[in-house]
Amino acid sequence: MxxxxxxxxxxxxxxxxxxLDLHIKQGEIFALxxxxxxxxxxxxxxxxxxxxxxxxxxxxxxxxxNENVLExxxxxxxxxxxVMLYPNxxxxxxxxxxxxxxxxxxxxxxxxxxxxRVGLNPEAYERQVSSFSKGMRQKVGIAIAIAKxxxxxxxxxxxxxxxxxxxxxxxxxxKELAEKGTSxxxxxxxxxxxxxxxxxxxxxxxxxxSSIVEAKKISANELxxxxxxxx
Amino acid sequence: MERxxxxxxxxxxxxxxxxxxxxxxxxxxxxxxKEFQDKNQRILEKTAQVQQDNIDRYVGYYKNAIGKALxxxxxxxxxxxxxxxxxxxxxxxxxxxxxCVSITSLEGQKYTSELINPMYKLLGNMDxxxxxxxxxxxxxxxxxxxxxxxxxxxxxxxxxxxQSQEPVKILKTKVNIRLISIFSILIVLLGTAKFYLNIPIxxxxxxxxxxxxxxxxxxxxxxxxxxxxxxxxxxxALILLFSWIVLTIVVPASINAVVIRxxxxxxxxxTVLDNREGVHNKWDKDRETTINQFKELYPxxxxxxxxxxxxxxxxWFYASQEIGDVEAQTSAIKLMEKLQQRDTFSHYVGMLFxxxxxxxxxxxxxxSDSKNFLNYIVELExxxxxxxxxxxxxxxxxxxxxxxxxxxFPVATxxxxxxxxxxxxIIPFLLIIGLCLIFSETNFSKISNT
Numbered sequence: 001m002x003x004x005x006x007x008x009x010x011x012x013x014x015x016x017x018x019x020l021d022l023h024i025k026q027g028e029i030f031a032l033x034x035x036x037x038x039x040x041x042x043x044x045x046x047x048x049x050x051x052x053x054x055x056x057x058x059x060x061x062x063x064x065x066n067e068n069v070l071e072x073x074x075x076x077x078x079x080x081x082x083v084m085l086y087p088n089x090x091x092x093x094x095x096x097x098x099x100x101x102x103x104x105x106x107x108x109x110x111x112x113x114x115x116x117r118v119g120l121n122p123e124a125y126e127r128q129v130s131s132f133s134k135g136m137r138q139k140v141g142i143a144i145a146i147a148k149x150x151x152x153x154x155x156x157x158x159x160x161x162x163x164x165x166x167x168x169x170x171x172x173x174x175k176e177l178a179e180k181g182t183s184x185x186x187x188x189x190x191x192x193x194x195x196x197x198x199x200x201x202x203x204x205x206x207x208x209x210s211s212i213v214e215a216k217k218i219s220a221n222e223l224x225x226x227x228x229x230x231x
Numbered sequence: 232m233e234r235x236x237x238x239x240x241x242x243x244x245x246x247x248x249x250x251x252x253x254x255x256x257x258x259x260x261x262x263x264x265k266e267f268q269d270k271n272q273r274i275l276e277k278t279a280q281v282q283q284d285n286i287d288r289y290v291g292y293y294k295n296a297i298g299k300a301l302x303x304x305x306x307x308x309x310x311x312x313x314x315x316x317x318x319x320x321x322x323x324x325x326x327x328x329x330x331c332v333s334i335t336s337l338e339g340q341k342y343t344s345e346l347i348n349p350m351y352k353l354l355g356n357m358d359x360x361x362x363x364x365x366x367x368x369x370x371x372x373x374x375x376x377x378x379x380x381x382x383x384x385x386x387x388x389x390x391x392x393x394q395s396q397e398p399v400k401i402l403k404t405k406v407n408i409r410l411i412s413i414f415s416i417l418i419v420l421l422g423t424a425k426f427y428l429n430i431p432i433x434x435x436x437x438x439x440x441x442x443x444x445x446x447x448x449x450x451x452x453x454x455x456x457x458x459x460x461x462x463x464x465x466x467x468a469l470i471l472l473f474s475w476i477v478l479t480i481v482v483p484a485s486i487n488a489v490v491i492r493x494x495x496x497x498x499x500x501x502t503v504l505d506n507r508e509g510v511h512n513k514w515d516k517d518r519e520t521t522i523n524q525f526k527e528l529y530p531x532x533x534x535x536x537x538x539x540x541x542x543x544x545x546x547w548f549y550a551s552q553e554i555g556d557v558e559a560q561t562s563a564i565k566l567m568e569k570l571q572q573r574d575t576f577s578h579y580v581g582m583l584f585x586x587x588x589x590x591x592x593x594x595x596x597x598x599s600d601s602k603n604f605l606n607y608i609v610e611l612e613x614x615x616x617x618x619x620x621x622x623x624x625x626x627x628x629x630x631x632x633x634x635x636x637x638x639x640f641p642v643a644t645x646x647x648x649x650x651x652x653x654x655x656x657i658i659p660f661l662l663i664i665g666l667c668l669i670f671s672e673t674n675f676s677k678i679s680n681t
Contacts, residue, residue: 078393084386088242097235101394
């Protein structure tokens with residue numbers, strides 16, 4: 001579902017991504033670990049079509065992203081580190097707006113059900129987003145992704161800044177989505193969360209994928225040791 | 232989607248305040264226009280009354296010397312004010328809409344202006360055209376400068392890009408919402424003006440509305456062009472404010488300076504001097520010379536004679552006044568020509584700059600431009616000449632002032648024709664709007680997905 005073939009990106013003389021090969025199957029959660037600047041966000045941006053790779057290709061559901069930007073866009077949803085919404089609109093209105101952009105037309109009740117599913121407090125549905133905490137915005141962001149019914153979900157440090165409870169709720173939803181067949185690529189700094197949620201964990205260093213491990217086969221402590229060693 | 236974008240737009244306090252300020256400024260400008268109209272009406276009524284009182288008084292004093300009575304009696308001619316000038320006072324601030332002249336030398340009386348509140352001559356008026364040309368663009372800039380950059384800076388753009396197939400369409404919807412809200416204020420104000428200032432729905436009013444719409448479209452297209460370069464909010468605000476200053480202040484001031492330099496009117500001064508000299512030196516000259524010059528001009532008055540060696544006769548007096556005008560004629564004609572050239576030059580150069588083009592076009596269709604004043608001066612000359620020729624035989628035969636039916640001289644009216652050259656009005660706007668849109672379209676086509 002999410003495939004990178006010799007994906008490379010260079011900014012002048014700086015190599016951001018170097019011959020990245022990645023294959024994420026349907027229903028799989030792949031966590032990318034790595035220091036700041038290791039190339040995690042660049043990888044995600046290549047799949048989103050925000051940047052054009054210097055070499056190699058990024059494929060979503062078998063289509064090369066850069067040649068089929070509009071088509072691949074339809075099958076993916078994206079949750080950035082900081083989900084930013086329209087502060088003057090309410091939670092429901094924001095969800096409605098972004099779903100409409102993706103071509104969906106949901107009733108008010110359906111929209112509320114999405115927000116309920118991601119665990120947003122019902123009293124916040126009709127409140128303007130300007131008063132939302134980061135966790136609440138993140139939840140609306142996930143609701144937007146779920147409402148899009150995307151086959152591929154790209155997450156860029158989605159739990160950074162969330163309290164443990166919110167992070168945990170987040171993990172549960174992600175797992176549910178994967179069980180229903182969504183392929184998920186998640187860049188994160190949270191080793192514990194990566195081990196918890198992911199099927200496989202990749203460690204990136206200087207634009208290269210230096211190691212890939214099965215999450216089941218490794219403990220959080222071992223993963224941390226590996227991370228420190230590899231990155 | 233549109234509904235939510237509209238909600239998002241109107242829920243920001245700045246928007247309501249901005250539109251409110253625009254509406255209030257517009258209403259104030261209409262009030263100023265109404266006062267201008269009322270003032271003109273008052274002057275007109277008073278002038279008619281003063282003229283009759285004046286006639287009655289001097290005819291009473293000089294029953295048997297019509298020449299003397301006519302030295303004092305003034306005849307008024309108004310430059311009919313279009314109701315539209317309530318929206319665009321233009322040069323009517325500086326140039327009087329009524330002139331009262333006696334049949335003595337005209338040049339000295341031509342440019343005498345009324346004595347009502349000369350303060351406005353310094354400040355200008357905040358008429359509707361001022362609100363339109365200066366205030367509306369500021370609000371448009373305030374609404375549009377961060378139309379795109381706020382999405383980038385606020386972080387919503389990346390989400391829009393992944394959700395939408397046509398992200399630029401959202402920007403277009405946003406700009407349309409702003410366009411409709413600003414145009415609503417414009418339509419409300421023009422609608423109010425229609426009833427408040429009693430403006431008939433006619434070609435000039437439609438032209439006025441069209442110019443206002445095109446002018447605002449120009450500012451929207453300029454904002455759209457600046458947005459298309461995808462600079463940050465600060466840069467956009469700077470570029471747009473800079474454009475505003477250049478277009479509304481720097482360029483008009485510079486063109487004015489160029490006009491003054493290209494067409495200096497030293498003749499204005501010369502005309503006054505020539506005329507005064509022409510009239511006053513006749514007292515020191517041989518009376519017959521002046522009278523002969525006069526008779527060359529009007530052979531029909533050959534039969535009237537100046538008493539031999541007499542120091543004064545009404546024939547000689549009015550001849551000296553007339554010849555005073557003749558001697559100033561060369562300068563006077565040049566002066567008019569240069570004023571005409573200034574007007575033509577400004578119109579042509581103004582076509583390149585929508586602010587100037589708008590102001591000049593609005594004044595032109597509101598009959599408050601310099602061309603209207605020049606037409607009025609020509610009419611005033613005709614009016615003056617006609618009065619002279621009517622009264623000369625009566626003066627020269629020294630007929631009794633009582634024989635004249637003085638009530639047959641009401642205040643005359645000059646009705647200028649509104650000349651609407653639709654193509655000349657529209658094409659400069661369409662060209663510049665088209666250029667902005669073409670450039671911005673090229674810019675936007677590059678960024679459909681980043």
